[in-house]
Amino acid sequence: MLRTHYCGQIRKKDVEKEVSxxxxxxxxxxxxxxxxxxxxxxxxxxxxxxxxSVLKDNFDVMRNLxxxxxxxxxxxxxxxxxxxxxxxIPTGEVEILINDIEILNxxxxxxxxxxxxxxVAEELRLKHRYLDLRSPKLQSNFIFRHKVVKKIxxxxxxSGFIEIETPILTKSTPEGARDFLVPSRLRSGAFYAxxxxxxxxxxxxxxxxxxxxxxxxxxxxxxxxxxDRQPEFTQLDLEMSFIEEEDIFTLIExxxxxxxxxxxxxxxxxxxxxxxHKDVIAKYGSDKPDLxxxxxxxxxxxxxxEFPLFHFNQDxxxxxxxxxxxxxxxxxxxxxxxxxxDKIRARSYDLxxxxxxxxxxxxxxxxxxxxxxxxxxxxxxxxxxxxxxGFLLRALxxxxxxxxxxxxxxxxxxxxxxxxxxxxxxxxxxxxxRGVCPLADAPSFVDLSQLLELKIKILKEEKNEDKK
Numbered sequence: 001m002l003r004t005h006y007c008g009q010i011r012k013k014d015v016e017k018e019v020s021x022x023x024x025x026x027x028x029x030x031x032x033x034x035x036x037x038x039x040x041x042x043x044x045x046x047x048x049x050x051x052x053s054v055l056k057d058n059f060d061v062m063r064n065l066x067x068x069x070x071x072x073x074x075x076x077x078x079x080x081x082x083x084x085x086x087x088x089i090p091t092g093e094v095e096i097l098i099n100d101i102e103i104l105n106x107x108x109x110x111x112x113x114x115x116x117x118x119x120v121a122e123e124l125r126l127k128h129r130y131l132d133l134r135s136p137k138l139q140s141n142f143i144f145r146h147k148v149v150k151k152i153x154x155x156x157x158x159s160g161f162i163e164i165e166t167p168i169l170t171k172s173t174p175e176g177a178r179d180f181l182v183p184s185r186l187r188s189g190a191f192y193a194x195x196x197x198x199x200x201x202x203x204x205x206x207x208x209x210x211x212x213x214x215x216x217x218x219x220x221x222x223x224x225x226x227x228d229r230q231p232e233f234t235q236l237d238l239e240m241s242f243i244e245e246e247d248i249f250t251l252i253e254x255x256x257x258x259x260x261x262x263x264x265x266x267x268x269x270x271x272x273x274x275x276x277h278k279d280v281i282a283k284y285g286s287d288k289p290d291l292x293x294x295x296x297x298x299x300x301x302x303x304x305x306e307f308p309l310f311h312f313n314q315d316x317x318x319x320x321x322x323x324x325x326x327x328x329x330x331x332x333x334x335x336x337x338x339x340x341x342d343k344i345r346a347r348s349y350d351l352x353x354x355x356x357x358x359x360x361x362x363x364x365x366x367x368x369x370x371x372x373x374x375x376x377x378x379x380x381x382x383x384x385x386x387x388x389x390g391f392l393l394r395a396l397x398x399x400x401x402x403x404x405x406x407x408x409x410x411x412x413x414x415x416x417x418x419x420x421x422x423x424x425x426x427x428x429x430x431x432x433x434r435g436v437c438p439l440a441d442a443p444s445f446v447d448l449s450q451l452l453e454l455k456i457k458i459l460k461e462e463k464n465e466d467k468k
Contacts, residue, residue, distance in 0.1 A: 002072055008044020012093045014077045019096065021046070022104070024134065025069050027115060035062050039073070039096075042139050047080070047095040048073060054099050061101050067115070068107035068131070074100040122424075127438035129429060141426050144263060145414050149216060151262045152236060155255050161212040161238065166201035168194060168218065173388050178222035180231070183454045194220035194232075197407060199324065200392050202239040203364055206403040207395045211241035216410070225433045228356065228412055228423050232431075235359070239405035245349060248361060248406050249274070249303055252351065256301070264417065272301040272351075280304055290355030299416070302352050306330070309346035310378070318379055323348050325374055326392075327362040328404075334370070337377055351408065353416055361406030368396040 003022045010019065023041040030036075035050040052059045065071070075098035086092030111128045112120045114135045125132040132138060153163070172179045172193035179193040195201075197219050205213045217237040223229065240247065253270040260266045277287060287307075292300045309329050310319040319341050321327065329337070330345040337344065348362035365371045371393065375385045385393065411423040424430040431437050451458065 006043035007039050007041045007046045008091060010046050010077055010091050010094055010096070012079065015079050015094060017077050018074070019077055020072070020074045021048075021096065022072050023070070024107075025065060025067055025071065028065060028067065037065070039071070040136065042143070044090060044136070046091040047086075048075070049095050049097050050101070051097065054097060055101065058099075058101055061103060064103065064106075066107060067113075068110065068134075070104045070107070072102045072104055073098045123432060123438050126424075126430065126432065129439045133428065138425070141414075141418060141420070142428060144418060145410075145426055147263050148259055148414055148417070149410070151259050152255060153216070155258055156214045156238070159212070159251065159254075161214045162210055163215055164205060164210065164213055165215060166195070166198040166205075166217070170195050170201075171388075171391075173200065180220045180222050183456060185454055188455045196221050197235070198237050199326065200389070202237060202405060203326065203392060203400075203403065204395050206239055206241045206364075206366075207398060207400045211401070211403075212238075213240075214238040217407075225431070225435060228415070230411070230423060230427060230430055231435050233423075233427075234410045236408040236410055237405070238407075239403060241401040241403040243363075243402075243404055245305060245347065245363060245404070248349070248404060252359075252406060252408070253301075260299070260417070266299070268299055268301070269297050272303055274303045274305060277304055277307045286355075287350065288352045288355055288357050292354060300354055301358075303349055304352060305349040306345045307348045307350070308342065309333075309344040309348075310341045312342070319377060321374075321378055322346060323360065323362060325378060325380070326364050326371070328365045328370075329374075337373060341377075347404070349406075351406075353413070356412060356416060357409075358412055358416075359406055359408035361404065363402070363404035366396060366400040366402050368393055371396060 002020065004020045005014075007021055007023050021039060021041075023039040023045075025037055026040040026045055027038040028035065033052055037048040037050065038045050039048050050059065050062055055062075073096070075096040077094055078097050080086075080093055080095050109128075111124060111131070114131065133142075156163070169182060169192040172181065172191060177196055179196065182192040182194065184190045184192060195217075198215060198217050202213055202215075215237045217235055218232060219235055220232050222231060225231065238251075240251075249271070253272055257268050257270050260268045273291075280287060280289060283289075287304055289302075290300065291302060292298070308322050309327065311322050312318075313320045323346065328347045330347055333344040346362065348360065350360045351358045365374065372382070372385065375382075375389075380388075411426055414426045415421075415423045418426065420426060429437065429439060436442070
């Protein structure tokens with residue numbers, strides 16, 4: 001290893017130790033013949049003192065140093081003189097008197113100054129994301145995110161869950177948003193889809209006997225973007241067998257309570273309030289109310305349950321599912337199918353935090369005949385059901401247990417916990433609101449040879465004058 005310590009780990013207990021540090025130059029200051037550097041890595045920064053009589057011939061290197069150059073230095077930890085201690089940083093009581101320095105690489109491109117807190121166009125920051133991510137402010141977001149995810153994994157492991165990955169290349173089964181399609185080279189004219197969620201596969205895992213599944217899952221939806229949406233996002237996905245709604249509520253509350261205590265040292269109050277959908281609409285006019293003022297828990301969670309199973313689509317003059325078609329109806333309302341559709345309650349539930357839908361889930365249909373009836377009710381023929389969902393329907397006939405699950409948006413959760421305005425602040429390489437990655441210049445056009453291999457032809461858009 002080139003280094004013995006991270007810059008941000010040096011403390012007063014390390015005084016008189018010889019250390020080797022690597023990092024990026026954050027600031028350069030000259031006081032007479034002495035040069036002071038602030039050296040930074042992911043753990044923080046430390047002041048470095050460069051004295052000609054100590055560095056000797058190596059002092060000439062100082063003339064070639066610039067901000068954001070990456071360097072290797074060796075030296076002795078010493079206590080800062082009285083009156084120069086910096087209480088604002090953890091390393092503020094010490095500094096490094098260096099006796100050797102080497103420039104490992106120069107930073108020749110400075111599209112923006114990370115030291116100065118100025119408004120820089122987001123697209124410029126995303127184009128040079130490697131510099132933006134180097135800033136302490138953004139790095140702390142991802143260290144925080146790592147701690148949240150690690151704690152979640154530990155808690156689910158302790159609760160008897162098994163983490164299982166589900167396919168990224170799968171079948172197109174539209175679930176509300178547009179699918180991202182991937183053409184198949186080996187099966188001309190056929191397409192994979194990127195999963196909007198692991199919904200069907202996690203239900204199949206329940207049929208397979210994995211009664212407690214979870215996954216930190218990547219999901220993809222080709223939809224219009226907002227501050228809290230991205231075309232690809234991460235969710236905590238889980239499914240359990242032989243359970244009811246309260247089992248899901250209790251589990252999620254326990255996980256969130258422990259996560260908030262671990263990373264923020266905050267005690268959130270559980271259980272969260274449970275409100276019926278019709279009551280919350282009548283009282284607040286919204287199915288995701290912000291109750292912080294009413295309840296005075298900075299973080300205000302609440303469960304909303306018993307959503308309508310269907311809503312009437314005026315455009316198509318038909319009934320559509322409020323959530324997805326695998327949501328179980330309330331047992332007392334099954335006899336209303338095909339009759340009083342607007343009265344049927346779903347065994348579905350949302351978790352709301354500070355007016356934001358954080359996650360949703362439901363108790364699933366585990367009986368093929370009921371699933372078939374739901375499909376018929378929303379206009380999915382037996383043939384279409386078999387074509388789109390046949391592998392799930394066949395699984396439901398093989399001893400499917402009662403089961404239910406939940407999916408919690410990790411990006412949204414971490415954004416709110418950190419008090420950020422956009423989930424782009426907690427995603428390492430996000431897209432813009434136009435769905436573009438300025439860093440990689442994606443999406444991009446591909447070579448004609450690739451299209452020919454896939455037997456795909458690009459159709460040109462008609463111009464207005466052509467249409468006339």
